[in-house]
Amino acid sequence: MQIYLPIAEIPVNVLTILAMGLTVGFLSGMFGIGGGFLMTPLLIFLGIPPAIAVGTQSTSVVASSVTGALAHFARRSIDFKMGGVLLAGGTAGSLSGIYLFKLLSAIGQVDLMISIIYVVFLTIIGGLMMVESVQAMRVARNGGAGGRARGRGHHSWIHGLPFKMRFRRSKLYISVIPPILVGYFVGTLSAIMGVGGGFIMIPAMIYLLRMPTSVVIGTSFFQIVFVTALTGVMHAYENQAVDIVLGFILVIGGAVGAQFGVRVGEKLQGEQVRALLAALLLIIGVRLGIDLISRPDDLYSIVVMSSGT
């Protein structure tokens, strides 16, 4: 069943897109991730122009992160103050990401930048997760007490920074500079990659800001809602890169898929799930990397500059 996408200006098979939405939604429910960094490359593989893949995906991340944030709001596992500080950085980051995106599309390098960033992040995160989960599996098999030493209260350079603020929910008294910088960095990536950025935000919150794990996911969802909402509006406003029809199909598939994913995820063991996700990330990263270095079939490509209404 073909449907013509009004902004991407190509016909796609609804069932293909729906199946992709379901699969990514399933995986994101199972692994507890946003899934943007899986969906955007898939859309690009399918032939959706990269800019529209990114713009549309940031809009549909709004839907899944609202669902996530509401669940955590009910469990009271959101640090709103920390979320607000991250959001301040995220807003600025998102705007600079949009600006960078526009600049690079004008000089024809935006596809390259998206690919490079994906290759770098997917292989690094996938590699680290793979190592970590394999180690955890080995520890579990040997029956050893594999408790990670979390240097809580350990003083680092972060504690020397000015503009300290008390975050009661996170039981922290730290400078606002690191969370603002983290927010900024993730906001920029979010605008360029069409992702929520949880896969960078969450490790940064745990290892860099040393927030308690109980509030990390909820707070991350909270700020992702607003950063991706801003990114989505800006992609539509500045780049005309949001395809509402494509986004609609993705959101439907994602919401349904996530429900099944959550149930399956509960039955699986943590390390195995993470090893699986790591393998998936590495496969996509390597595939994108090969595309970058292999000689294209046609060295020349064309782009229509002006588009009429």
Place this chain on the structure above:
Amino acid sequence: MGAWRTGRYALLALLTLGAAALAAPDARADRLVTDLSQHQVSIRSNFTGTEILLFGAVEAPPDERTVDRDIIVVVTGPTRTVKVRRKEQVAGIWVNHDSVTYPNVPGYHAIASTRPLEVISSPETLRAQRIGIENYEFGEAVATGIDGTREFLPPDTELDFWKALIRNKRREGLYLTDPGGVIFLGQTLFRATLDLPATVPVGLYTAKVYLLRDGKVVDTISSPLYIDKGGIERFIYRLAYNDALLYGLIAVIGAAFFGWLASAVLGRR
């Protein structure tokens, strides 16, 4: 005086006759009558490309029987500025490097003819009549380097960009050549079908029909064809370009609503 007057009338008659004789090949020659199956194509959500049927007749004197009569149909879409980029390997990665911009590139160009163009007519005639994508004037080419500054490329390098433009458009199905696409049904009636792929740009198209005899263009006729987005597709597209901020807000608020809906449905279970 009478003689003079008669003479004058004779002269006038002679002139008229002469003019008629000169005009005769035109007046008595073959003439085209054509039409399209549809003058408006509307791109809706189920659009996966379409076919346009062009049909026509050659109005010729009844006694005449010409075999060497050819029809060429050229359908041209709206022109846009197109940038052609060439990738080069930089540190192992294929990067868009030099580019050439052409200001006047038709988004669609299809040619159908009774026989291959090179058999129908001479290259000079085709060039003079601007028939064939090779004879289309894309406008002044501007070359730009990777750093965004203007470059001057050697003519043969620039020719490679020009060839690549046509090659890419052909691959997308937007430039077509169908040497046997015009079929005569008997002596005067002919028809041609032209493929419009799903990616056709919207705008005003022209279908131009050329009638050739012995390699010379005898008559031409043009008909317009309008391709536009229709229904909801048109509404969404217009909104996205004309009220981009409102469109973005609708998309995001809609997504947030769906997120809330999903959690509300779940929460009840």
